[in-house]
Amino acid sequence: MAVISFIVNEILSKPALLVGLMALIGLIALRKTFSEILSGTLKTIVGFLILIAGAGLVIGTLSPLGDMIQAVFHLHGVVPTNEAIVSLALQSFGKEVAAIMALGFLVNLLFAWITPAKYVFLTGHHLLYLATVLAVVIGSAGIKGANQIIIGAIMLGTIATVMPALVHPFTKRVTNNAGFALGHLNTLGYITSALVGKWLGKGSKSTEEIQVSEKLNFLKEPVVTTTVVMMLLYIILAIFSGPKVLEKYTSGSNYIMYAFMQGLTFGASIAIIIYGVRMILGEIVPAFQGIALKVIPNAIPALDCPTVFPYAPTAVIIGFLSSLVGGIIGMFLMGPLGLALIIPGMIPHFFDGGTAGVYGNATGGRRGAILGAFVNGLLITILPALLLAYMGTLGLANTTFGDTDFCWSGIVGGLISRMGVVGAYIGTLLFAVVLLGLASYVTIRLKKEEAGK
């Protein structure tokens, strides 16, 4: 018993060691050499610790930001940035997140095995972020421990199987049937953008006939744009809120310079968190892929969104800018609607907006890319504000999740979990059955269409 209690309390309850254990099992299953197993496991653990260190840094920059927005707008200000909220949430839900991610991946494999939707989700950071949203909303509704993990894992496995399937008819059109699916959890935004393009983009020419100036290249470096925009935001807010608001942070130094440094520090903390996430995933994703290929040989890998960028690079830039315009307009609607002030996060607008542009272009050319990404920008502004109510004390933070699928699944997961443990299990199974049914229908119809051609 002492051994079991030591394992549970001293190893499994430490999230860094738990993710290390996941990597260890994966590496052993793939029959790696001893030195590969050792270094892979250690890298994963160190990556997790780096991520948590980034959280400490990002918290320090968020509270003055929140205070300044409160002083200027009298609103709860939120900058949706997945990396920031995940690092914060992992401090309280680390072990649940790690368990939901590992178990949820197995559920994804199971669903891909038994349903026609043969999609295996290989975008590791989105699995990690989704596991985090689910752990937070389920836990905040009062369901804890094993039930929290099982419900979270079923929901994660469902979403990871279903979302690539639902968007696949459009993905095939985007990539000209390149043999992979899209595994990026802003799928609701992409389907919406593709539909907007289909309805409103008739006869519009492709974005790819437009030449974009090389001077816009810096827009493709999201860590840089985030840092620049946050720096400007901090400085402008500091000017409007005045030195009094920042007094308790600056310890006598110049408040504008303080704001300037905080903006830069926000960028630095995101860079640190990303580095940590990269170290964690470097071993786990190849292990996931290796296991998936063994279990389901005809699996279609669902991959991160930049894999579709080469098929319409101009649409990416157009989509990013158009989504950002949607986000800025959306931001000004939030106050009157009585919601938190959602300040556009550069990282979600770049990846989500850019991809929405690619999908809008595929169905409706330039007009489709512009309008589709614009609607995406509105969605990733309004949905994050609606999610806050389900995130417990983390809903009070000055950052949150920035992509549509995290938001809607967080809201649904939160609602389901408020029905108590039994209700939550029933709700989760219904959720899985309905979505898997829909995904199977879309997959079978797509296959029939192909056969008919």
Next chain:
Amino acid sequence: MENKAEKELRILAVCGMGLGSGLVLKMTIEKVLKDLNIKARVSVADVVSAKSEKADLIVTSSEFEGSFKGSGIKVITVKNYVDANEMKEKIISALEDL
């Protein structure tokens, strides 16, 4: 005295954040290198930090190519991140140039 056989080839797989698609590139590169029986160290980087890393070869997609202008490092761009044939062709011709 540099012994060419012992000098390990360093390849960087680069995408915007160095998280999802960079790792996909890395997995495709490693598969191809295994087929070609070439030993190399492949690591993932984001487009900003990649500029400060040492490498013999950068593999990325066309939209990030411009970020490495003037770096002196050989850059190849792929369209399909998972297409091993495309990757193989481009890596072989890049290695001939190195």
